[in-house]
Structures are given as structure tokens and as C-alpha cells.
Amino acid sequence: MAEFFPPASExxxxxxxxxxxxxxxxxxxxxxxSRCLFCFDAPCIKACPTGIDIPQFIRQINTGNVTGAALTxxxxxxxxxxxxxxxxxxxxxxxxxxxxxxxxKPIEIGRLQSFATRQVIESHKHLFEPGQPxxxxxxxxxxxxxxxxxxxxxxxxxxxxxxxxxxxQPSGLTVHGVAPYKITNEEVLAEMDYLQTxxxxxxxxxxxxTSRPDLLALEEAYDAVFLGIGLGKTNALLLPGEECENCxxxxxxxxxxxxxxxxxxxxxxxxxxxGGNTAMDAASESARLGAEDVILAYRRGKDDxxxxxxxxxxxxxxxxxxxxxxxxxxxxxNGRVAGVRFIRTTxxxxxxxxxxxxxxxxxxxxxxxxxxxxKQTTFLSxxxxxxxxxxxxxxxxxxxxxxxxxxxxxxxxxxxxxAEVVNAxxxxxxxxxxxxxxxxxx
Amino acid sequence: MxxxxxxxxxxxxxxxxxxxxxxxxxxxxxxxxxxxxxxGGAVWKTLGVPxxxxxxxxxxxxxxxxxxxGFNNIELISDRPLADNLREIEEVKKHFPHHAxxxxxxxxxxxEWHQIVRDVTNAGADGIELNFGCPHGMCERGMGSAVGQxxxxxxxxxxxxxxxxxxxxxxxxxxxISDITEPARAARLGGADAISLINTIQSIVGVDLDLFAPYPxxxxxxxxxxxxxxxVKPIALNMVKNCAQDPxxxxxxxxxxxxxxxxxxxxxxxxxxxxxxxxxxxMHFGFGIIREMTAxxxxxxxxxxxxxxxxxxxxxxxxxxxWEELNLKYKVTANIHEDKCIGCQLCYTACEDGxxxxxxxxxxxxxxxxxxxxxxxxxxxxxxCPVENCITMERxxxxxxxxxxxxxxxxxTIPTTFNDERAGGLHHWVPEPTAALGKEKHKTLPGKARQIxxxxxxxxxxxxxx
Ligand SMILES: Cc1cc2nc3c(=O)[nH]c(=O)nc-3n(C[C@H](O)[C@H](O)[C@H](O)COP(=O)(O)OP(=O)(O)OC[C@H]3O[C@@H](n4cnc5c(N)ncnc54)[C@H](O)[C@@H]3O)c2cc1C
Ligand SMILES: Cc1cc2nc3c(=O)[nH]c(=O)nc-3n(C[C@H](O)[C@H](O)[C@H](O)COP(=O)(O)O)c2cc1C
Ligand code: SF4
Ligand code: SF4
Ligand code: SF4
Numbered sequence: 012m013a014e015f016f017p018p019a020s021e022x023x024x025x026x027x028x029x030x031x032x033x034x035x036x037x038x039x040x041x042x043x044x045s046r047c048l049f050c051f052d053a054p055c056i057k058a059c060p061t062g063i064d065i066p067q068f069i070r071q072i073n074t075g076n077v078t079g080a081a082l083t084x085x086x087x088x089x090x091x092x093x094x095x096x097x098x099x100x101x102x103x104x105x106x107x108x109x110x111x112x113x114x115x116k117p118i119e120i121g122r123l124q125s126f127a128t129r130q131v132i133e134s135h136k137h138l139f140e141p142g143q144p145x146x147x148x149x150x151x152x153x154x155x156x157x158x159x160x161x162x163x164x165x166x167x168x169x170x171x172x173x174x175x176x177x178x179x180q181p182s183g184l185t186v187h188g189v190a191p192y193k194i195t196n197e198e199v200l201a202e203m204d205y206l207q208t209x210x211x212x213x214x215x216x217x218x219x220x221t222s223r224p225d226l227l228a229l230e231e232a233y234d235a236v237f238l239g240i241g242l243g244k245t246n247a248l249l250l251p252g253e254e255c256e257n258c259x260x261x262x263x264x265x266x267x268x269x270x271x272x273x274x275x276x277x278x279x280x281x282x283x284x285x286g287g288n289t290a291m292d293a294a295s296e297s298a299r300l301g302a303e304d305v306i307l308a309y310r311r312g313k314d315d316x317x318x319x320x321x322x323x324x325x326x327x328x329x330x331x332x333x334x335x336x337x338x339x340x341x342x343x344x345n346g347r348v349a350g351v352r353f354i355r356t357t358x359x360x361x362x363x364x365x366x367x368x369x370x371x372x373x374x375x376x377x378x379x380x381x382x383x384x385x386k387q388t389t390f391l392s393x394x395x396x397x398x399x400x401x402x403x404x405x406x407x408x409x410x411x412x413x414x415x416x417x418x419x420x421x422x423x424x425x426x427x428x429x430a431e432v433v434n435a436x437x438x439x440x441x442x443x444x445x446x447x448x449x450x451x452x453x
Numbered sequence: 454m455x456x457x458x459x460x461x462x463x464x465x466x467x468x469x470x471x472x473x474x475x476x477x478x479x480x481x482x483x484x485x486x487x488x489x490x491x492x493g494g495a496v497w498k499t500l501g502v503p504x505x506x507x508x509x510x511x512x513x514x515x516x517x518x519x520x521x522x523g524f525n526n527i528e529l530i531s532d533r534p535l536a537d538n539l540r541e542i543e544e545v546k547k548h549f550p551h552h553a554x555x556x557x558x559x560x561x562x563x564x565e566w567h568q569i570v571r572d573v574t575n576a577g578a579d580g581i582e583l584n585f586g587c588p589h590g591m592c593e594r595g596m597g598s599a600v601g602q603x604x605x606x607x608x609x610x611x612x613x614x615x616x617x618x619x620x621x622x623x624x625x626x627x628x629x630i631s632d633i634t635e636p637a638r639a640a641r642l643g644g645a646d647a648i649s650l651i652n653t654i655q656s657i658v659g660v661d662l663d664l665f666a667p668y669p670x671x672x673x674x675x676x677x678x679x680x681x682x683x684x685v686k687p688i689a690l691n692m693v694k695n696c697a698q699d700p701x702x703x704x705x706x707x708x709x710x711x712x713x714x715x716x717x718x719x720x721x722x723x724x725x726x727x728x729x730x731x732x733x734x735x736m737h738f739g740f741g742i743i744r745e746m747t748a749x750x751x752x753x754x755x756x757x758x759x760x761x762x763x764x765x766x767x768x769x770x771x772x773x774x775x776w777e778e779l780n781l782k783y784k785v786t787a788n789i790h791e792d793k794c795i796g797c798q799l800c801y802t803a804c805e806d807g808x809x810x811x812x813x814x815x816x817x818x819x820x821x822x823x824x825x826x827x828x829x830x831x832x833x834x835x836x837x838c839p840v841e842n843c844i845t846m847e848r849x850x851x852x853x854x855x856x857x858x859x860x861x862x863x864x865x866t867i868p869t870t871f872n873d874e875r876a877g878g879l880h881h882w883v884p885e886p887t888a889a890l891g892k893e894k895h896k897t898l899p900g901k902a903r904q905i906x907x908x909x910x911x912x913x914x915x916x917x918x919x
Contacts, residue, residue: 087900
């Protein structure tokens with residue numbers, strides 16, 4: 012395989028992780044925006060979770076009103092630039108574009124979106140300001156897409172907002188989880204700066220809220236608390252040998268990758284366990300880090316994978332190989348991974364069953380577990396009256412995102428169980444308005 | 454193989470494609486290059502009195518990503534010495550004896566006209582074109598469109614020219630006039646051999662929003678210029694048709710205006726032109742476009758069985774009528790071909806807001822539906838539909854009846870009440886004004902407008918799989 016040499020410098024890293032949706036230049040944006048039909052009741056709007064008025068902003072780009080276009084985008088989605096680059100547009104806006112029905116390439120909505128927003132970010136165009144102070148305060152836990160979106164909207168409504176973030180940077184998984192070929196760290200953080208400068212919410216970094224006293228302090232000092240905490244660590248497999256040094260969780264691996272770039276070490280032969288989008292990302296990323304072989308091992312068949320088809324195609328395109336209908340039994344190794352013992356499986360009536368006697372060992376020198384992120388149930392149990400559903404998701408009113416503890420509202424992965432940046436942005440905006448409605452009615 | 458050659462009022466040319474008098478015919482170098490590329494003739498950049506040009510001379514009209522659908526200039530006639538031009542005309546003719554070189558001229562006094570006509574004839578030009586068209590710069594000096602807009606003056610000058618002319622004389626008309634046939638008739642009365650049209654249309658192509666000045670900008674200021682390019686073709690076609698149908702003109706016509714490919718040329722020819730001239734397209738794409746033009750024309754003629762250009766000159770004219778001669782019994786209605794429809798609903802919104810509310814939306818599909826009773830057959834939906842042949846206009850009358858306004862007038866049956874049953878008339882359904890309110894509340898609200906009350910439930914169906 013080895014389509015990629017291990018990157019030895021920041022420059023080589025960026026070459027291996029070249030942006031899938033590179034920035035458009037003005038000519039390209041003019042050509043692409045010219046193709047938009049300006050559909051009536053455009054299906055692309057409906058397909059965007061934040062409901063960006065897409066034909067409107069595309070028309071604004073086309074008429075040279077790029078600032079207006081950016082405003083249209085941000086009014087619906089504070090993660091305008093990030094979403095343009097990281098949204099799975101194939102299944103969202105671009106997937107709904109009417110051109111698909113004619114087998115013509117859909118409008119590159121994501122790239123146009125980033126074209127407009129990046130321009131205002133870089134020129135520091137002032138689009139928003141905080142509303143008249145209304146004397147109320149809201150605490151936000153988590154500075155991810157949900158938390159930051161909620162903060163912006165609340166500031167616009169005149170609230171004083173304090174965001175408490177466990178890590179040292181804002182944007183949550185946008186900077187720690189999303190694949191580096193979708194968006195660079197600098198780009199993510201530039202948008203965060205742009206928003207904070209205009210809305211003026213306060214963020215306290217390296218400030219995890221972990222205990223009942225922490226929460227109590229917030230409950231007492233703030234009128235409402237917003238939970239934008241996302242999900243937790245990668246689920247444990249509970250297999251022998253899992254504690255081996257280079258058997259790592261996908262989320263942890265990717266977070267390290269985003270932080271250390273080319274300085275991260277990847278095995279020569281990597282086995283990624285899982286069939287979801289995170290597994291695809293981890294596999295692609297391993298390949299781009301120069302792993303010679305990357306095997307994607309999944310319990311069921313190829314078509315049963317949860318990952319989007321285009322994510323699997325992307326992984327395949329960098330040389331990742333699929334190994335289907337296998338279940339790991341043991342991570343082999345003495346301190347360091349030497350292989351994985353698998354058993355073949357069949358699916359009977361939707362149930363995965365092991366095929367007796369089909370065990371085999373696949374050698375490797377690294378295992379990445381992409382077996383889902385745990386929910387933050389322990390932390391959430393510290394909030395009185397807060398109910399979770401059977402899957403550990405926060406239960407909330409489906410219109411207002413108010414939780415079963417009326418002082419608490421929630422959005423994003425912690426609420427929906429793990430979706431996209433755009434869903435967190437959409438929900439948090441609504442949550443902010445319902446906080447406003449709730450507090451105003453009190 | 455069809456014969457593309459023409460004999461235009463005595464000027465012979467291997468094909469009907471001439472370069473119009475403009476920058477592409479500014480020099481012997483360019484004209485030779487053009488002939489080499491395949492052009493049949495060239496009308497030399499207008500020769501005449503000494504001029505001085507400004508820097509920053511052109512402005513363009515772009516439509517979305519398409520450049521120069523309209524083009525405008527504030528240039529004057531040739532700024533090169535007359536003697537140089539005459540010498541180069543001679544040289545071109547030596548190399549290309551069978552191509553058409555026409556000298557475009559613009560001077561003032563009778564003596565000057567006589568002199569310059571003799572000069573270009575001696576240089577070997579095959580014909581002369583009198584430029585009575587330029588709408589800027591020259592008219593202020595009593596030339597160009599100042600002449601073209603005064604049929605009597607025009608006629609006098611043509612007469613002066615005819616006093617000495619030994620070669621065919623074409624009069625180039627300005628479109629900046631309400632009835633193009635007036636100067637055309639004057640040209641005929643003055644004795645001209647042919648007419649050519651149109652020259653450029655007085656225009657301002659745009660205004661700079663920061664400098665508050667019209668394009669093209671000359672040191673912060675601008676002036677009206679002459680408009681040409683694809684956008685002017687419809688105006689040119691109508692004027693060509695008017696001259697071709699006028700019983701008092703009856704002169705060969707060289708069609709000019711917005712010609713950029715073989716189709717445009719054929720349209721001019723079908724409406725009465727027997728040679729065509731091209732300026733903007735050559736300025737935009739260079740002389741190479743001639744290959745597509747001749748190839749397309751040949752192909753079309755072969756398919757239609759036309760042997761010479763003259764088999765098709767004016768072929769559409771019998772079908773260009775006055776409105777009062779159109780059949781009021783003819784009826785078409787729109788048909789949407791569902792298999793082709795991509796659901797953009799442009800037809801719906803166009804008909805709903807811009808026509809006759811004859812297209813409805815349906816539950817569960819984005820393919821709209823024609824309400825046949827309301828469809829007046831205006832074509833609008835079929836014009837806005839982005840998919841080829843997705844909306845077709847189909848004839849719905851049985852084709853047996855024929856009744857024109859003219860016939861009704863003669864029969865004294867013109868209506869005295871509003872009873873056109875197809876549109877707006879007594880029996881035509883029009884929605885109540887208040888039905889407009891909230892009519893489109895089903896539309897997806899953009900994110901900005903979403904209120905808590907109508908927010909969709911958490912989109913768990915888009916949940917990303919771990
Ligand atoms: C590997 C991977 C790849 C992905 N790729 C994409 C993609 O390409 N496109 C896309 O749209 N989405 C992608 N996603 C999903 C997307 O990143 C998330 O849906 C989105 O970030 C959710 O936002 P959030 O604000 O709910 O949570 P998060 O982004 O997880 O943010 C939560 C924040 O809260 C902080 N926090 C948590 N607990 C506490 C606490 N107790 N006290 C203080 N702070 C706390 C965290 O440090 C974090 O900063 C991906 C996810 C993963 C895991
Ligand atoms: C820059 C420019 C200069 C022109 N100069 C002349 C000229 O000197 N004499 C003339 O008769 N017409 C002149 N014209 C008009 C063209 O010959 C022609 O009539 C007109 O452009 C319409 O044709 P088109 O649509 O193919 O460009 C000029 C046009 C342009 C664009
Ligand atoms: S936010 Fe995402 S889904 Fe919405 S329009 Fe932009 S790229 Fe498409
Ligand atoms: S569906 Fe496609 S063509 Fe229609 S408005 Fe949206 S982006 Fe434009
Ligand atoms: S304009 Fe054409 S493609 Fe669009 S909805 Fe109407 S019929 Fe369908």
C-alpha cells in the first residue's frame with residue numbers, strides 16, 4: 012500500500028492531509044454560484060439541519076455581496092465556516108440539490124459557504140454584537156459546537172454568558188475529532204476567535220465541571236445552565252489484551268493526531284475495529300500517516316456498516332482494506348500489540364453469530380478501537396432530576412431542548428447521542444431561544 | 454457541398470461572413486490574418502477625418518459567469534493615417550484578390566467625400582460602406598449617427614458619394630432611431646446599392662458603485678457609448694426584418710448585430726440579410742470562430758437542401774406578420790414531463806407570481822402539476838424550466854379554426870366587453886386577492902426565521918453512527 016510516506020514535517024503532514032474541500036477562489040465561486048437555480052422552496056434548505064437560506068446566500072455571492080452571504084449563513088449557523096468544510100454534505104444539502112436528479116454535479120454548497128464565511132473571518136468584518144444586557148446570566152458547560160452556538164445566541168439576546176471548558180481550546184470535537192483533511196486547526200480556531208470577538212462571551216478553559224459542588228455553584232449563580240458536554244471516551248471492548256500500549260481508542264488517537272500532527276506515531280500495520288464514520292476516519296488517518304497496511308475489521312457485512320458510503324469510499328481511496336464478518340476475541344501481545352485473534356461471524360436474523368472453529372490471528376502492530384464513545388452518565392447523574400434515556404442520552408423536550416431539570420437545557424452529542432457539528436449548532440440555537448422564552452416567562 | 458459564395462450588390466465574397474468595421478479590421482495585418490483564417494470579407498475600420506482616442510474605451514455587460522453578453526465602446530473611427538490604410542488595402546487586395554475588402558468611410562464636406570471615395574477606389578477596395586452610425590464622438594462633429602438620424606441629410610450625402618462612386622456603395626444605418634426604414638428608404642432614394650445594419654446602440658453599460666461614474670471610466674468620468682454583442686441581436690434582427698419587408702427599401706442587406714455563431718448568422722439571413730458582419734465575437738474570441746461559423750452554415754444548408762445562400766435569404770419573412778394577423782384560435786398548453794422534472798419548482802413560482810396561477814404543487818412530490826383550465830399558453834414555465842424538453846407546449850385546439858383580429862375587425866366582431874376566456878376575461882378563474890396571504894406558508898423556513906414553536910424535533914434520524 013504505502014501511498015503516503017510518513018510525514019516528517021508540518022509541511023509533509025499538510026500534504027498528506029490535503030483539504031478535501033479546498034478554498035474556492037473568486038472565479039470558482041462566481042462560476043459555481045452561477046449554476047444555482049434559485050429553486051422555489053429549495054430542497055437544500057430543508058436538508059440543512061440549521062436551515063441556512065442557501066439559494067439566498069449563493070445569490071449574494073453571485074452578485075458580489077460576499078459579506079451579505081456570510082451574514083445569511085451565520086444568522087442560521089454560527090459554525091458557518093466549519094460546517095461548510097466538515098458537514099457530510101453528500102447526505103445533507105448537496106445530497107438534496109435538484110441537480111442530482113438530472114445526474115449533474117450538485118452545487119458545491121459547502122465550499123461556497125466556506126468561501127463567504129472565510130472572507131469575513133479574515134477581514135474581521137463586524138456582523139454581530141451583543142444585545143442590550145437583560146440582567147440574566149447563563150452558564151454553559153462545554154465549548155464545543157453546541158456550547159459556543161448557544162453562547163452566541165444568548166449574547167445576541169442580551170445574556171451574560173460564561174462558558175466552562177475542560178480543555179484548553181474551544182470548538183470541541185471540531186478541532187479534536189474531525190479529520191484533519193476536512194479542516195485545519197487554524198481555520199477552526201480563527202472562526203472561534205471571530206465569534207468571541209463579536210459576541211463577547213467569557214470562556215474559562217481548563218475548567219472541567221466535575222462535582223456536585225461545582226454544579227451547585229453554577230445553579231446558584233446562574234439563571235440557567237446549558238449542557239454542551241458531548242460524549243466521553245471510547246467504549247472499552249472488554250477483551251483480553253486491551254490494555255496493550257498501542258491498542259488505542261479512536262477518539263483518543265484522533266485527538267492526539269490533531270494536537271501533534273506528524274509527531275504522532277502510527278503502526279506499520281494497523282487494524283481498526285469498527286464500521287462507523289469514526290472507524291473510517293481513523294483508518295484514513297492511519298493510511299495518511301504512512302501506515303503500510305490498514306485493515307478495517309467489522310463484525311457484520313460491508314453494507315451493514317453505519318458509515319456513510321462516501322466515507323468508506325474515501326478510506327478505500329487511500330488504500331484501506333475491509334475485513335468483514337469478523338469479531339475480535341483477543342488482542343495478542345506482550346505489552347505491545349502483536350495481532351488480533353478474530354472469529355468469523357455470520358448474521359442470522361439480524362443477530363451476529365460466531366462461526367465455531369473459524370478463529371484466526373491477524374498480525375499487526377497497532378489496534379485502533381472505533382467502537383463508539385461512552386456517554387457521560389456518571390457526570391450527568393450529579394444533576395438532580397435529570398433523566399437519561401436507555402442509551403444514556405439526555406432526555407429533553409423535543410421542541411425546546413429543556414431537560415427534566417427545568418434549569419438545565421442541552422444540545423449536541425450529549426442530547427442526540429452523537430450526530431454532526433451542524434446538528435449541535437442547530438439544536439443549540441433553538442435551546443438558547445427556549446432558555447430566553449423560559450426565563451422571560453418566569 | 455453547398456455553395457457559400459455571395460455576390461452582394463456586386464461585391465463578390467467566398468462566403469457571407471465579413472468582419473464589421475471595427476478594431477479587428479484596423480490594419481492590413483489583421484485583415485490578412487482574418488482572410489487566412491477563413492473570413493470572406495472585411496469592412497475596413499472607418500476611414501475619414503483625423504481623430505484622437507481616449508484611453509479606457511470599452512465596457513462590458515456580464516451575466517452571472519458569462520462575460521461580455523453585451524459590449525460597449527467609446528472609440529472613434531480609425532486613428533491611423535489615411536495613407537497607411539490605403540497602402541495596406543492595396544496590399545491585402547494583392548494577396549487576396551477574391552476576398553471582399555470594403556472601405557468604411559466617414560467625412561464631412563462634399564469635396565472630402567469625393568476625394569476619399571476616389572482614394573479607396575484607387576487602392577483597390579471592392580466596395581464602400583458609409584458609416585452613418587457611430588453614436589458617440591463623431592456625431593458631435595456632424596457625422597456618424599448625426600447623419601443617420603436625419604434621412605434628408607443622409608440622402609444628400611449618399612447622392613454626393615454616388616456622383617463619383619465606381620464601386621458598390623453600402624449605407625450603414627444607426628439603430629438609434631424610432632423607425633429604421635426611414636433612413637433605409639433615404640439611402641435607396643440617394644442611389645445606394647445596399648444597406649448594412651445595425652451599428653451600435655447608444656448605451657451606458659454600467660455604473661461604478663464606488664466611483665459613481667459610468668463605464669468605461671476615463672479619469673473618473675464616462676460618457677454614453679455604443680452597445681453591441683450578443684445582447685443586441687434581437688434588436689438587430691427586428692430592424693433587418695423591417696428593412697427587408699419594406700416595399701420602398703428593396704436593397705441587399707448586410708446583417709450586423711450580435712452574430713457570434715452559425716445560428717445567429719442563419720437567423721439574420723432568414724430575415725433578409727445576404728451577408729453578415731461580425732465585430733464583438735471576433736474581439737472576444739479572435740478570428741478562429743470562423744471555422745465553427747462556416748462549418749455550421751454548411752451543415753445546415755446541406756440538411757435543408759439549400760444550394761446557395763440565396764435559397765435561404767428572407768425565408769422566414771413570410772411568417773413574420775403583424776399581431777393582428779395571428780390566429781386567435783390557436784391554443785397551446787404546458788405539459789410537464791414528470792420523468793425529466795427535477796423539482797426545482799421554478800415553473801410553479803414563475804406561473805404563480807409572474808403569470809396565471811396555472812401550476813399547482815402537490816403533496817408528497819416536488820413535481821408540479823399544470824392546471825390546464827388556467828393555462829393560457831404563455832410559454833413562461835417552459836422558458837424558465839432548466840431541464841431540456843421537460844416542459845413542452847402542446848397544441849390543444851384541433852387546428853381547424855382560424856380567426857384573426859384583422860378578420861374580426863373586418864367582420865365587426867371585435868369585443869366590446871372583457872371576455873377573453875383564456876386570461877383575465879369574464880370566464881377566467883382568478884384567485885381572490887386575499888388568497889395570496891399565507892399561500893406559501895408550507896415553505897421551509899430558513900434557520901434565521903425559525904421560532905421555537907415550529908422547530909422540528911431533534912433530528913435523531915441523522916445521528917452519526919459511532
Ligand atoms: C472522530 C470524529 C469525527 C467526526 N467527524 C465529523 C465530521 O467530519 N463532520 C461533522 O459534522 N461532525 C463530525 N463529528 C461529530 C462532531 O464532532 C460532533 O457531533 C460535535 O462536535 C458535537 O458537538 P458538541 O458541542 O455536542 O460536543 P463536543 O464537540 O464533544 O464538545 C463538547 C465540549 O465539552 C467539553 N466538556 C465535556 N465535559 C465537560 C465538563 N464536564 N466540563 C467542562 N467541559 C466539558 C469538552 O471538552 C468539549 O470541548 C465527528 C466526531 C468524531 C468523534
Ligand atoms: C470598439 C468598436 C469600434 C467600432 N468602430 C466602428 C467603426 O469605426 N465604424 C463602424 O461602422 N462601426 C464600428 N463599430 C460597430 C461595429 O462595426 C458593429 O456594427 C457593431 O459592433 C455590431 O456588431 P456586433 O454585435 O457583431 O459587435 C465599432 C464597434 C466596436 C465594438
Ligand atoms: S451547514 Fe452543512 S448542511 Fe447546512 S448548508 Fe452548510 S454545509 Fe450544508
Ligand atoms: S437545490 Fe441546488 S440548485 Fe436548487 S437552490 Fe439549492 S443549491 Fe441551488
Ligand atoms: S421548472 Fe421544470 S424541472 Fe423545475 S419543477 Fe418545473 S417542470 Fe420540473
